Amino acid sequence: MSFAPSEKILNEDGSIYHLHLHPHQVPDTILLVGDPERVPKVSALFDEVSDRIHAREFHTHLGRIGATDLAVISTGIGTDNIDIVLNELDVLVNEERAQRKSLRIIRLGTSGSVNETLPVGTLVFSEFAIGTEGLMNFYDWEADVQEASLAKAFSVQVDSISGVALPYAVEASLNHERWRNLADVAGITVTCNGFYAPQGRQMMAPTRTKNFLQEMAKFSWNDRRITNFEMETSGILGLSKLMGHQAASYSAILANRQLGTFHPNPESVVRSMIERVLGELG
Numbered sequence: 001m002s003f004a005p006s007e008k009i010l011n012e013d014g015s016i017y018h019l020h021l022h023p024h025q026v027p028d029t030i031l032l033v034g035d036p037e038r039v040p041k042v043s044a045l046f047d048e049v050s051d052r053i054h055a056r057e058f059h060t061h062l063g064r065i066g067a068t069d070l071a072v073i074s075t076g077i078g079t080d081n082i083d084i085v086l087n088e089l090d091v092l093v094n095e096e097r098a099q100r101k102s103l104r105i106i107r108l109g110t111s112g113s114v115n116e117t118l119p120v121g122t123l124v125f126s127e128f129a130i131g132t133e134g135l136m137n138f139y140d141w142e143a144d145v146q147e148a149s150l151a152k153a154f155s156v157q158v159d160s161i162s163g164v165a166l167p168y169a170v171e172a173s174l175n176h177e178r179w180r181n182l183a184d185v186a187g188i189t190v191t192c193n194g195f196y197a198p199q200g201r202q203m204m205a206p207t208r209t210k211n212f213l214q215e216m217a218k219f220s221w222n223d224r225r226i227t228n229f230e231m232e233t234s235g236i237l238g239l240s241k242l243m244g245h246q247a248a249s250y251s252a253i254l255a256n257r258q259l260g261t262f263h264p265n266p267e268s269v270v271r272s273m274i275e276r277v278l279g280e281l282g
Contacts, residue, residue, distance in 0.1 A: 003091075003095075008091060016088045016091070018056065019058050019060065019073070019084075019085065019088045019089070020055040020058070020060075021060065021088070021089075021092060022092070023095075025053075025062060026071070027071050028069065028101075028103060028104060029070040029103070030072075030089065030103055030105045031070060031108055032082075032236065033073070033074050033075070033107075034076060034077055034110075035074060038270065039059045039060070039072050040061065041270070042061070042108065042274055043063055043072055045065075045274065046070075047063070047066065048063050049061055049063040056076075057075070057081070058073060058074060058076070058081075058085065059073070059074045060073045060074075065282040066281075068281050070281065073085060077231055077232075078231050079133050079191065079231070082135070082232050082235035083135055083239070086105075086235070086236070086239040086240065086243065086245075089105075090239075102244050103246070104174070104246045105236060105240050105247040105248075106247070106249070106250070107232060107247075107248070107249040107250060107251075108250055108252075108273055108274055108277060109232060109233070109249065109250070110230070111124065111189070111230040111251035112228060112253065112257050113253045113256045113258075114226050114257065115217050115258060116217075118185065118228070118253060120269070121253065121269050122184045123182070123183045123184045123185070123250060123272070123273050123276065124185050124187060124228050124251045124253060125179065125186040125187075125248065125249070125250055126186075126189035127171065127172055127180070127186045127224070128147060128150060128170065128188045128189070128224070129170055129188070129191055129233045129234040129236075130167055131167060131168045131170075131235065132164075132165040132167050132190060132192055132193065132198065133191055135234070135235045135239075136168045136234065136239070139242055145238075145241050145242055146169060146170060147170055147171055149221070150222075151168050153219075153221045154190075154221075157215065157218070157220075158212070160208070160211050160212040165193075170234065170237045170238045172249065173241050173247050173248075174246050174247055182250070182276050187224060187225060187228070188219075188227060189233045190216060190226055190229040191231060191234035192230070193231070194231075199257075200212035213257055213258065216229070230251055232249075236249055250273055250276075250277060252273045253269070254266045
């Protein structure tokens with residue numbers, strides 16, 4: 001498959017436009033973090049760092065843990081950037097291949113909890129994600145890739161979203177015991193397209209989602225509850241499943257929205273999450 005220069009944009013050195021990576025630089029295991037400053041905190045636990053590439057908010061460190069080659073890449077905030085990162089990684093590894101290659105993509109992020117019973121400091125594994133930000137609605141994905149009944153239940157039970165968003169839902173493709181057991185809790189993550197009104201925060205401007213938190217706290221689907229919300233997971237799980245990659249998302253809970261609390265030492269929670277996941281990769 002070949003693309004017009006306006007569709008697959010390359011830099012002068014032949015690297016892909018945003019990530020500044022070449023095909024030979026993409027390992028089978030990719031760790032995604034939002035904050036560029038988290039990249040060196042992750043790569044500090046590598047046995048070896050072979051390369052560092054910085055372009056805009058997309059910072060990449062390439063290296064190895066034991067026999068596993070891997071990269072940690074910062075995406076910045078939101079599924080708009082996930083759209084860039086996943087598409088560019090996919091075209092780098094699959095454009096010239098007759099048989100598609102599947103990457104292992106793991107998000108290491110932070111989040112807020114929906115329920116009073118999920119305290120700050122908890123590590124959550126996203127078995128399922130509900131997207132309210134709309135990214136996957138622009139893609140033509142088959143019914144067996146989506147969790148249509150979960151999206152429908154969310155639309156019915158979380159009435160605040162009516163007229164605001166068209167929710168979609170997807171299951172993690174790395175939803176196996178090995179990966180779930182690294183976390184304290186497994187559940188449903190809601191991905192939002194903003195930090196304030198889209199997550200039910202009322203600041204100076206009026207909002208249309210005043211009951212969002214309360215409705216999400218009461219939500220139930222197949223004996224599962226919504227555990228947390230953030231801004232990237234649905235895009236990672238959705239695009240990965242559509243493209244044939246294996247993906248998981250971990251969220252360190254820093255805030256409990258129902259109780260109005262925030263962890264006094266967020267860096268310790270993030271470091272614990274990184275150590276747990278990298279310990280499994282090593």
